[in-house]
C-alpha cells in the first residue's frame with residue numbers, strides 16, 4: 001500500500017474490465033494501492049465470454065459497481081462500417097477487429113467516467129502490445145483531463161505470480177485460465193496469440209479455432225450468397241434487408257462453416273515487435289471482398305487506384321491507435337465521398353475455405369460491353385489505338401534513340417528518326 005499522498009491523487013477509478021485474469025487481479029491491486037472506489041466496465045463488442053458471470057466476479061473481488069455496455073450495434077455501424085468502406089486490412093491481412101474496438105471502448109469508458117465522476121481510467125493491457133497505445137492515445141484525444149493507469153504494465157508480476165496473488169487474496173480465477181492462448185474477440189475478428197503459436201513454423205492446431213471449421217469438415221456443396229450495397233454499406237443478404245450487425249453475425253456463422261476467414265499473419269506491431277497472429281474473420285473476409293469487387297465495377301481507374309493508397313494509410317493509422325485523429329477524420333471524409341456510386345449486388349461462392357466473387361451488378365456500373373466485347377457489337381474505335389500508342393510510347397522511343405546515339409560515339413544525334421528532327425543529348 002502506498003502512502004496517503006498517492007491515495008488522494010486518484011479519487012475514483014473506472015477500470016476497463018474484461019473478466020480475465022489480469023483485470024480481475026487489477027481490481028484488487030488498484031483498490032489496495034490507491035484505496036479508492038473501483039468501478040468495472042466491460043464494453044460488449046461481441047466477445048463470446050460470459051459477461052454476466054464476469055460482472056458477478058468483479059463485484060466479488062471488490063468493485064463497487066460493475067457494468068456491461070452493449071455496444072455491438074454501434075460497433076458495427078460506426079466502427080466496422082468506416083473500416084469496411086476503406087477495405088481496411090492491416091498489412092494486407094488483418095481486418096482490424098481488435099484495433100477498431102479499442103476506440104469505441106474508450107469512447108464508452110470516457111462517457112461513463114464523466115457520468116460517474118471518475119478521474120482515472122485504468123486498463124489491463126501489457127507493455128508489449130498495441131492495445132495499450134490505442135487505449136491511452138484515444139483517452140488523450142477524447143478526455144485530456146483524465147488520468148490513466150496501466151496496472152498490468154506496472155506491477156511486474158509474472159503470470160504465475162499473478163495466479164499466486166489471486167489465490168492469496170481470494171480472487172475468483174476465470175475458468176479459462178489453463179488455456180495457453182490469449183484470445184481477443186469482437187464481431188469483426190477473433191485474434192489468437194501465444195502458446196505454441198509463438199513458433200512461426202508450427203501450423204496452428206485445429207483446437208485454437210472457434211469460429212471456422214477446418215476444410216476437412218466443410219460442406220461438399222458450395223453456398224452462394226448475394227450481398228446488396230447502398231453507397232458502400234451492405235444492406236441486404238440474399239435480397240433480405242438486414243442490419244449490418246445481424247449480417248456480420250450471420251456471415252460469421254455461414255462463411256465460418258465453409259472454413260472461410262482463417263488468417264495466419266506475421267505482424268509488425270506498433271511497438272517494434274514482430275508477432276505471429278492467427279485470426280478468424282469470416283464475415284470480414286466476405287464483406288471486404290464483396291465491397292472491393294463492387295468498387296472495381298463502379299469506380300474510375302484513377303479514383304480506384306488512388307483510393308488503394310489511402311486505404312493502406314488508413315489501415316496503418318487505425319492499427320496505430322489514431323482513430324480519433326484529424327487525419328483519420330479527413331480520410332473518412334474522402335472515403336465517404338468515394339462511396340457515392342458503390343451501390344449494387346455482389347454474388348459470392350463460399351466453398352472449401354474460399355470466398356470467391358462470381359458475379360456483380362450495379363446501376364452505376366462503368367463496365368461497357370460495347371467497348372469490352374470481342375464479339376460483334378464492338379463499338380471501340382480500333383484505329384484510335386494507333387495514335388494513342390504513338391503518343392504513349394514516344395518518350396520511350398526518344399529515350400532509346402538518345403541512348404543509341406550516345407553509344408555511337410559523339411553524344412550528339414546527327415540523324416534522328418523522331419519526326420525528322422534532331423535532339424541534343426547530354427554527354
Ligand code: ARG
Nearest residue numbers: 098099130182183184191193
Ligand atoms: N494483433 C492484433 C492487434 O494488435 C490483435 C491483438 C489481440 N489481442 C489479444 N490479446 N489476443 O490488433
